[in-house]
Amino acid sequence: MNEITESRKPPVATTGILGWLRMNLFSNWINSLISLFVLYILIQFVPWILNWTIFAADFKYNFNGEQIINREMCSRVLDPENGGACWAIIYVRFYQFMYGFYPRDEVWRVNLSYAMLVVAVVPLLFDKFPFRKHFLKFTYIFPIIAFFLLNGGFGLESVSTNKWGGLLVTLVLGCTGIALAFPLGIVLALGRRSNLPVISTMCTLFIEFIRGVPLITLLFFGMVMLPLFLPEGVNMDGLARVLVAVTLFQSAYMAEVIRGGLQAIPQGQYEAARSIGLSYWQMNMKVVLPQAIRISIPSIVNTSIGLFKDTTLVIIVGLLDLLGIGRGALADTTWLGLAYEVYFFVSLVFFIFTFAMSRYSLYLEKKLKTGINMGAD
């Protein structure tokens, strides 16, 4: 007799919400336990964090509706049980966070520089930008304009750099460091790969020395040793000395990144360039470097992120960048004890900049992968 075999059960659903949950959260009992545990912790923490940062937080007024002017008026000081963050400290000090102690009458100069920075940088980042060529001309002269605009000259009142602070110092250090380190890095990278033994040894020693010591020792070097090296009468202000240290530091890292790009260029490119009679500099400027830089841009952006974060180190030698202004605000007795708000705000500002930069580098990597294949064309 033919027995009818029992029909098999349908396979477990792998689509739809339930299927998705089963695949991604409860695929086996260990995964289920982990998911439940993580879920439990998230339920504990996320509402608390949201409540603290947003729903129970003071922005300008406390829960009595009074404008907050000192720490005693913060809801979390008046009512430690229910009060959230007291963002009033950021509100009150916002000017300092953005401009430091830049004179209020002259602050339009900083704002104009910020706006021009956007105009100078955005066309540089996206090669599909309309009229990019003309914008890039502006990018080249922007540093000069910004220098005179911020520092004074040509009829503008001079504002000494010790009045600069907050985001202004962070951006000046970051942008100038990156912009100056880029050409220096190219020269060092070419130097390290040079056939001339003296030049390659010197470049290698310089790069390895800088990469072997922490940035903070270079900043100390700029602060305490540089003045000793300069002849009498030549004075550099604090910001300039720090800039020298930051630029030297960044150029060594930039050089290694660009060297990586140079090594990726097939030997045939060099030989082809030489065989059509190009000189060393023509070969590098017209054939090798454009390709090498193109493939190393993602890594260049990544080291630039590193530099941007490292600019916070200048507080150790006494400059007031974003973090420095934050610490200054905390030292003020009217706002004592609001450390978390200040650090949260400063972290957020840095996060926005660095996260945007890291997304940009990812975007470039993707574009490069789908772009022209190096050496094969």
Next chain:
Amino acid sequence: MRSKLNFFSDEKFRSIFFQTLVIGLFALGIFFIVQTTAYNLEKRNIATGWRFLTDPAGFDISFSPFIDFKSTDTHLDVYFVGVLNTLLVSVCGCIAATILGFLVGIIRLSSNWLLVRVAYIYVEFTRNVPLLLQIILWYSILIQLPRVKQSLEFLDVFFISNRGIYSPRPVFETGFSYVFISIILAFISSFFIRRWAKKRQDDTGKQFPVLSSAFGLIIIVPLILYFIIGSPLSFDYPALKGFNFKGGMVIRPEFIAMFLALTIYTAAFISETVRSGILSVTKGQREASASLGLKKSWIMRLIIIPQALRVIVPPLTSQYLNLTKNSSLGIAVGYADLVHGFGGISLNQTGQAIECMVIVMATYLTISLTISVFMNIYNRSIQFKEK
């Protein structure tokens, strides 16, 4: 025809000419700097030389777990305390960051969607916020812990307060050195057992329980010896006397803040290199080993990790170097490392800026070079060897 007299178009001549020019300019620059520096130092009445190293320091260092430092000790002692503190936080940080980094890297490749997202958020947040900020943040959390009088207790022997973690300090009595020697011997012999077992397995295919025998040698033998000698180890317990704890061992909040921040920050970077390393092993390897019938844990241990390590180790090395260099940020929270103790306080007290900075930089260079040398040796040992 090219004229022989046109030296400049001769490549050899040009190369020598440029190199001589560079050396000349460099020497001129050095000469100029030395001249101005000597003049500036003379004007400021700063005597150069290394004599200040043997002068008494005149300040205290709150955290010096290896050397008993007193304010009458010399600047040279400050230097040694600083080097040891730098190495301590770097080594602890490297070990912890490696463990955490591997864990997070593997988690990010797991099949649990929620866990992957949490790990991703952790990595993005810690990577994109300056380390200095994180160190200061951890420190500001730690010093808000309860005061000494209300310190949190664990098992009546651990006390956590805003002055740090107090714990019992082991006191080694006579005879403990034998136990210590036996532990070292056990490690060495386990190493040789492993080599022998591997060779035997390669030759005959027989396996040897290496892990359990090593466990027995390292843990059980010293333990038996310990009891035979008569428990030559006692503990010095911390006790609250007046305003502070007496006795025991203390881990300062500066160290904890540095350790936590360095570990959490670097682990985020390490997790990314681990992730890309594991991803670099092609899918075929996994499928091939599965089709051979290997267990899941074996596939990871015997097939994936050895191949992934080849990709992971070079960037891991640079992360170790970064962590060591970043430990110099201890100055922001007053952790008495090389930069804060010797390059900061000693420099300010003696005014010997050039000497102090030269020593600090040379020390960091030495540490960096040592790490790279060892990691390069390790890297060579795991690279693919074609038989």
